[in-house]
Amino acid sequence: MTQSDKLGRIRSAWPKIKKILSYIFIFAVVGLLVGLATTLDWREVGSALRNYEASTLLLAGGVTAASYLLYAFFDVLGKHYVRHDLPVRQVLPVTFVCYAFTMNLSAWIGGIALRYRLYGxxxxxxAQITRVFTLSILTNWLGYTFLAGLAFSLGWVRPPAEWDLGATALRLLGLGLIVVTLIYLGACAFSKRRAWKVRGHEIHLPSIKLALMQIIMGAANWSLMALIVYLMLLQRVDYLQVLGILMISSIAGVVAHIPAGLGVIEAVFVALLAGQMNNSSIVAGLIGYRVIYYLVPLAFAALTYFTLEARAKKLRQGNGATDAQGSGAADTPAQAKHPG
Structure with a gap:
């Protein structure tokens, strides 16, 4: 069998292979959702939420909605960066789904796999999806770098005496993070070379205007996340302190490679708020935060994802019917000319 014959067979079989892979992907997503649901202690979740007033939950829910909407616009920045033609109304639901799955099930599922599937x-x-994803991740961590730099350098959070990282070292780390942010802005503003190739992928520096938007939007999203924790801790701790602790706990969760930083965030908050709140109140507040910011959006994201899948299926069927009608119309004159 020649190479061209092999390629021909692969091309003819590709629609069936693609369909099978689609079903496998959907079943994998369902399996991950079921696995997450079965590992949660729902009695503990319900108990934590019953202790809150409805006004607190509604306010935290509103801030959560604002945060997810803001994050969805990260990919709108990517749209302008890549200059693709997808309308914003299509970009927003895709980014919302990806963010909710990323927060609960890791960036490999939400940030990468779902983005490539839905945008594809x-x-x-x-190549376009890669650049959109890269800009979104960069926006998130540029916001973190700038905000954490402020929090650490200005002393919004003080590490316990038993920690190896002292207050002075934390301030120096904060100054270093601010310097990194300024270097990025300087490169975007003044670098004459605007593109590099890394492992076959071309990386373009954004404009200074886009870079500033990245930092502002990324920092604003982290600030909203801290506000939710602050509300769920019943405002018993200073907001700037909560923001600083969230900065430390988030990077600790990333280093630990645990989806959603489960257990890591709680441990850091308990350690840094010792003496200001009792441990049970801190843990209850963080459980409430996880429900409001992680689980509720995930439920809506799952519905949105399956809606997008169903819509894509209908669109493919409609295109298939159109193609069939078009080919039938084209065959009619030929049949009339050659009735035999």
Missing amino acids: RLGLRP
Whole structure:
């Protein structure tokens, strides 16, 4: 069998292979959701939420909605960066789904796999999706770098005496993070070379205007997340302290490679708020935060994801019917000319 014959067989079988892979992907997503649901202690979740007033939950829910909407616009920045033609109304639900799955099930599922699947079905090329994803991740961590730099350098959070990292070292780390942010801004503003190739991927520096938007939007999203924790701790701790602790706990969760930083965030908050609140109140507040910011959006994201899948399926069927009608219309004159 020649190479061209092999390629021909692969091309003819590809629609079936693609369909099978689609079902496998959907079943994998369902399996991950079921696995997450079965590992949660729902009695503990319910008990934590029953202790809150409805006004607190509604306010935290509103801030959560604002945070997810803001994050969805990270990919709108990516749209302008890549200059693709997808309308904003298609970009927002995709980013919302990806963010909710990322927060609960890791960046490999939400940030990468879902983005490539959903954007690919909307017509974006892999190279475009990679650049959108890269800009979104960069926006998130640039916001973190700037905000954590302020929190650490200005002493919004003080490490316990038993920690190896002292207050002075934390301030120096904060100054270093601010310097990193300024270097990025300087490169975007003044660098004459605007593109590099890394492992076959071309990286373009954004404009200074886009870079500033990245930092502002990224920092604003982290600030909203801290506000939710502050509300769920019943405002018993200073907001800036909560923000600083969230900065430390978030990077600790990333280093630990645990999805959603489960257990790590709680441990850091308990350690840094010792003496200001009792441990049970801190843990209850963080359980409430996880429900409001992680689980509730995930439920809506799962519904949105399956809606997007169903819509894509209908669109493919409609296109298939159109193609069939078009080919039938084209065959009619030929049949009339050659009835035999």
